[in-house]
Amino acid sequence: MSEQPAVVARGLTKRYGSLExxxxxxxxxxxxACYGFLGPNGxxxxxxMRMIACxxxxxxxxxxxxxxxxxxxxxRIKARLGIVPQEDNLDEQIxxxxxxxxxxxYFGIRAAKVMxxxxxxxxxxxxxxxxxxxxxxxxxxMKRRLMIARxxxxxxxxxxxxxPTTGLDPQARHLVWEKLRTLxxxxxxxxxxxxxxxxxxxxxxxxxxMHEGRILVEGRPRDLVAAHASKQVVEVFDPPQEVEPDxxxxxxxxxxxxxxxxxxxxxxxxxxxxxAKVRALPIDPGSVWLRGGTLEDVFLSLTGRRLIE
Amino acid sequence: xxxxxxxxxxxxxxxxWLRNSVVFKRTWLLxxxxxxxxxxxxxxxxxxxxxxYLQSVNGLKYIVYIAPGLLAVSAMYGATFxxxxxxxxxxxxxxxxDACIATPLSAEDVALGEALWGTTRAAAYGAAFAIVAxxxxxxxxxxxxxxxxxxxxxxxNFSLLGLTFTYLITRVDYLSYYWTLFMTPMFMFAGVFFPxxxxxGWLQTVAWFMPLHHGTEMMRALMTDGRPGRAxxxxxxxxxxxxxxxxxxxxxxxxxxxx
Numbered sequence: 001m002s003e004q005p006a007v008v009a010r011g012l013t014k015r016y017g018s019l020e021x022x023x024x025x026x027x028x029x030x031x032x033a034c035y036g037f038l039g040p041n042g043x044x045x046x047x048x049m050r051m052i053a054c055x056x057x058x059x060x061x062x063x064x065x066x067x068x069x070x071x072x073x074x075x076r077i078k079a080r081l082g083i084v085p086q087e088d089n090l091d092e093q094i095x096x097x098x099x100x101x102x103x104x105x106y107f108g109i110r111a112a113k114v115m116x117x118x119x120x121x122x123x124x125x126x127x128x129x130x131x132x133x134x135x136x137x138x139x140x141x142m143k144r145r146l147m148i149a150r151x152x153x154x155x156x157x158x159x160x161x162x163x164p165t166t167g168l169d170p171q172a173r174h175l176v177w178e179k180l181r182t183l184x185x186x187x188x189x190x191x192x193x194x195x196x197x198x199x200x201x202x203x204x205x206x207x208x209x210m211h212e213g214r215i216l217v218e219g220r221p222r223d224l225v226a227a228h229a230s231k232q233v234v235e236v237f238d239p240p241q242e243v244e245p246d247x248x249x250x251x252x253x254x255x256x257x258x259x260x261x262x263x264x265x266x267x268x269x270x271x272x273x274x275x276a277k278v279r280a281l282p283i284d285p286g287s288v289w290l291r292g293g294t295l296e297d298v299f300l301s302l303t304g305r306r307l308i309e
Numbered sequence: 310x311x312x313x314x315x316x317x318x319x320x321x322x323x324x325x326w327l328r329n330s331v332v333f334k335r336t337w338l339l340x341x342x343x344x345x346x347x348x349x350x351x352x353x354x355x356x357x358x359x360x361x362y363l364q365s366v367n368g369l370k371y372i373v374y375i376a377p378g379l380l381a382v383s384a385m386y387g388a389t390f391x392x393x394x395x396x397x398x399x400x401x402x403x404x405x406x407d408a409c410i411a412t413p414l415s416a417e418d419v420a421l422g423e424a425l426w427g428t429t430r431a432a433a434y435g436a437a438f439a440i441v442a443x444x445x446x447x448x449x450x451x452x453x454x455x456x457x458x459x460x461x462x463x464x465x466n467f468s469l470l471g472l473t474f475t476y477l478i479t480r481v482d483y484l485s486y487y488w489t490l491f492m493t494p495m496f497m498f499a500g501v502f503f504p505x506x507x508x509x510g511w512l513q514t515v516a517w518f519m520p521l522h523h524g525t526e527m528m529r530a531l532m533t534d535g536r537p538g539r540a541x542x543x544x545x546x547x548x549x550x551x552x553x554x555x556x557x558x559x560x561x562x563x564x565x566x567x568x
Contacts, residue, residue: 055410056567074316075413083411089404093332102328106412108320154412 003031004067006158006189007052011061014047021047023213024061029206031157034180034190036200036207038295040303043210045193046086046162052191053083053160066157079107082151086162088143090135090150096122097131100150107154114153121149125179141172148179158189165199177202197296211303221295228301229293230255232271234278236264237287246281250274256301267297315559316415325414325422326429328405333430345434348383349441352376355502356445367504369533376447377532378501380438380456381524384463387434389492391427392471393484399423401481406566416566417559420476424468424558431464432457450535456528459540462547463524469551470520472558476565495521523547 007029014022022044029035037045050056052065054074063070065077091099097118104114122128125145130138138146144164151159164180165173180203184190194200200207201221208218217224234254239247247264251257253274254266268274275290356372366374399405409419439456442448474487498505498512499521505513516522527543530536 053411055407075318075415078411079413081411085404085407085411087404089408091328091332091405091408092403093335098331102331103408103412105324105327106321106409106414108324108413 005029006031006066007035007191008064009048009061010063012048012051012058012063013060014044014051014056015059020213022051022058025208025210025213025215027208027215027218029189029191031189032184032187033205034184034192034203036204037191037193037210038195038197038200038207038299039193039210042212043303044213045210048210049160049162049191049193053081054078055083079154080157082154082156082159084147084151084159084161084164086166088147090143090146092135095132095134096127096138096146099135099146100153103150104153109154117153117155121152124182125149126175139172141168141175144168144172144176145179148176152183152188156188158191159183161190161192163193163195166195173199197294197299201295209299209302216302217298224298225293225295229295229297230267231269231293232267233291233293233297234266234268234271234274235289235291236266236278236283238262239264239283239287243281243283247278250277253277267293315417315556315563317417317421317559318413318415319421321414321418322422322425325409325419326425328409329422329426330429345383345387345437347386348379348438351382352379352442352445372445373447373449373533375502376442376445377456377528378499378521378525380435380442380460380528380532381463381521382496382501383438384431384435384460385467385492385495385521385524388427388431388464388467389471389488391430392423392468393475393487396423396427396472396475397481397484400475406562410566416563420472420559420562424465424472424555427468427471428461428464431467432460435460435464448532450532452530452535452537452540453532455531455537455540459524459527459531459544462527462544462551463520465551466520466524466547466554469554469558473554473561476558476561495519500525520547520550 005028007027009025009027011024011026012022013020013024025044025048037048039045047056051058051063051070054065054070054077057071066080068077070077091102094102100118100121101111101114104118105111119128122131125148127142127145127149130142135143148159148161148164161180165176168176177199180190190203192203204221206218206220207224208215209224210216217228219227236247251266254268256267258265258267266274271290275288278288279285352372352375356375360371363371365371406416406419410416436457471487475484478484498508499516499519501521505516505522523543523546527540527547530540530543
């Protein structure tokens, strides 16, 4: 028996006056997997997440979360969700454990009953020692982990995370990733937005790339890279002016060529051959390298390099 | 769609009230100082200081005359401080409201829980003032005991008004206008410090629309005159006004947060 999808959207739309923040999107997020939303700022990711989290009613289309239409089932759905917003919104004046008991009570779970669960979650998130501390004494990474622990108090079927590691240092980020992978293995459905391509590649089973309220592509990260990026990219960093004409000639050998302020990018499936030709030019060998195509290449080729604000 | 209808759960409002009580246990000393001590200062300074130069007001010693109004003021300040500055902070700065509505609580539950909490704090401040005022000999009737439950009526009224304003404004700076243009004139012209029958007729009409006027009349009827029947009329005004505003903050907060 195939499991019912965790989220189903059909023609999902959100309008503010004349602005269409989400312009009729369709997607299905499978249960017990990690589904990602990528896109530049203003793409409609957070709006989509807020509609899934029942924090915002859709203007049009259909949206089913955990098998229920969102409109009219907000309380029932929210009782089964864990939500970790982009900005930490812990109660600063009370302790770690008080934050958790207060939050559990919003779900109707009594403090005495939730204590074993709190101990377990603090242990899982490596916060046991911080139990009696006030929130203002925690580091950014600890607050983020506490936010995730708080989102797990009600044993949710689905955890929604809006940019879970923005602003964290690399150590803290890897720890959060590790915890999220563990949760997915335990069968929790994860829905997340991110700006970090590495994060998406590391965590997501499937993802969509959104731009201006629409979904541009959907699929497994590996398949998207195969379909929308060249196998390899030759990068040349800040070449001397005298070799520019020669480099420009080589650009015709690439499937796609980009000239940025400080870098020249040759997208190609024949990286080695092109690399040899570039290396033959009088360029510092340290400023030329070959790498595989990445999700970032897919993202930038689809959404453009123009700065979006 | 769902914007027009309200989604209210008394259990949800109660859970939000409990959240506030947990935070209060950690911070009550800081808050208590400012908002309960201020009316005490007025009582001592004006009642004893200014009172020395006044023969009597309506046949009463000045301190006895102003004590009921100041008791009402302590509840007014408690509720208003809570539902303006504190509620704004929770809504806009620390994002406590956002955290709540990500759970089964609705925006309406949060608004009503907040009103209930403002009422509770008003009663707590008021009760502290009521006790401190006893040795000044300002209670002239045993009906004065009823001033304690009466504090809840004043608290509810000002909590709902405070939340209505706080949930409507877009910048925290506007809260100063609420205090300067609404609270301060009421403090001066509601009949706390002098009888209103000295004032021009139109001002007496304006005063009739002030919750603090009815709060003061109610307290005076109970603790000074011992006339519970007259207090009941003021109580009725406060209950009616509270009922009128009861669903306003939940409606505005839903529009503000769930859009």
